[in-house]
Amino acid sequence: DAMVIQNPRYQVTQFGKPVTLSCSQTLNHNVMYWYQQKSSQAPKLLFHYYDKDFNNEADTPDNFQSRRPNTSFCFLDIRSPGLGDAAMYLCATSSRAAGSGYTFGSGTRLTVV
Amino acid sequence: GENVEQHPSTLSVQEGDSAVIKCTYSDSASNYFPWYKQELGKRPQLIIDIRSNVGEKKDQRIAVTLNKTAKHFSLHITETQPEDSAVYFCAASKREGFKTIFGAGTRLFVKA
Numbered sequence: 001d002a003m004v005i006q007n008p009r010y011q012v013t014q015f016g017k018p019v020t021l022s023c024s025q026t027l028n029h030n031v032m033y034w035y036q037q038k039s040s041q042a043p044k045l046l047f048h049y050y051d052k053d054f055n056n057e058a059d060t061p062d063n064f065q066s067r068r069p070n071t072s073f074c075f076l077d078i079r080s081p082g083l084g085d086a087a088m089y090l091c092a093t094s095s096r097a098a099g100s101g102y103t104f105g106s107g108t109r110l111t112v113v
Numbered sequence: 114g115e116n117v118e119q120h121p122s123t124l125s126v127q128e129g130d131s132a133v134i135k136c137t138y139s140d141s142a143s144n145y146f147p148w149y150k151q152e153l154g155k156r157p158q159l160i161i162d163i164r165s166n167v168g169e170k171k172d173q174r175i176a177v178t179l180n181k182t183a184k185h186f187s188l189h190i191t192e193t194q195p196e197d198s199a200v201y202f203c204a205a206s207k208r209e210g211f212k213t214i215f216g217a218g219t220r221l222f223v224k225a
Contacts, residue, residue: 031211042202042215043157050211090156094211101147101159102213 003027006091006105013081013112021076021108023091032074033102034066035090043090049074050096081112115140117205119216127224132193134219136203137185143205146179146186147213152199160201161188193223 004025013019023032030051035043047056049068063085065077078085088109092102116139126132138146144165149157163170163177163186170177174193179186190197200220206213 033212040200040218040220042217045212045214048212055212096211100145101149101162102157104156104158106156 004091004093004103004105006089006108008108009106011108011110013078013110015082015112016080019078019081019110021078021089021091021110023074023076023105024072025093025103026072027093027095027103028071029093029095029103030071031094031096032068033092033094034064034074034076035092037088037090037107046076078110081110083112086110086112115143115205115207115214117203117214117216119203119219121219122217123220123222125222125224126193128193128195130193132188132190132197132221132223134188134201134203134221135185136187136205136216137183138205139184140205140207141181141184142207144208145206146177147204147206148177148188149202149204149215150199151202151218157202190221193221195223195225197221198223 007022033048034046037043046060047066063079067075088107090107091105094102119136147162150160151157161175161177163179174191176189200218202218203216204213
């Protein structure tokens with residue numbers, strides 16, 4: 001009964017080669033987030049969608065883009081991955097109505113070679 | 114913007130002892146304070162939360178306290194068990210924005 005599903009769990013990409021990570025949810029939550037988490041650090045918010053409204057964090061590199069074609073799906077595009085982009089990428093959802101905590105996906109661990 | 118500070122970064126306790134993790138936040142408009150537990154290689158999971166209209170909340174061995182005036186909140190785990198070993202993150206958010214800012218995390222070790 002996984003509710004926030006991220007694919008793939010592990011992704012290896014070449015330096016500079018575009019990569020897309022995906023997230024889907026069955027909760028019908030209207031807010032979806034992408035976080036980057038490096039080893040032993042706190043999750044860092046990259047951006048979030050409030051319904052269709054995209055909200056970028058000021059310090060999110062231009063190299064990172066996102067798409068949300070519908071309520072259920074959200075994608076993270078890294079246009080030209082660098083070695084410093086190797087991290088765990090976590091998708092999370094929340095409901096405005098509930099004003100409650102997040103439900104996280106299992107994450108995608110990205111390796112850049 | 115919001116900044117959340119968390120202490121200590123590492124905490125080691127003996128099984129059965131209590132563990133306390135403390136956090137402070139900077140934005141007085143924050144009104145929702147969740148705590149997440151992240152086991153090695155797994156996703157963060159919400160374990161307890163508190164809203165700004167409440168001073169304390171308890172769920173079995175876990176309790177959270179909030180002092181709005183001082184802008185700090187704490188997680189208390191009593192009768193710790195080895196399976197409590199994990200990284201714990203405090204966080205803060207404003208209802209309007211919904212985005213959550215995390216503390217740096219506390220790595221808790223419970224020694225059997």
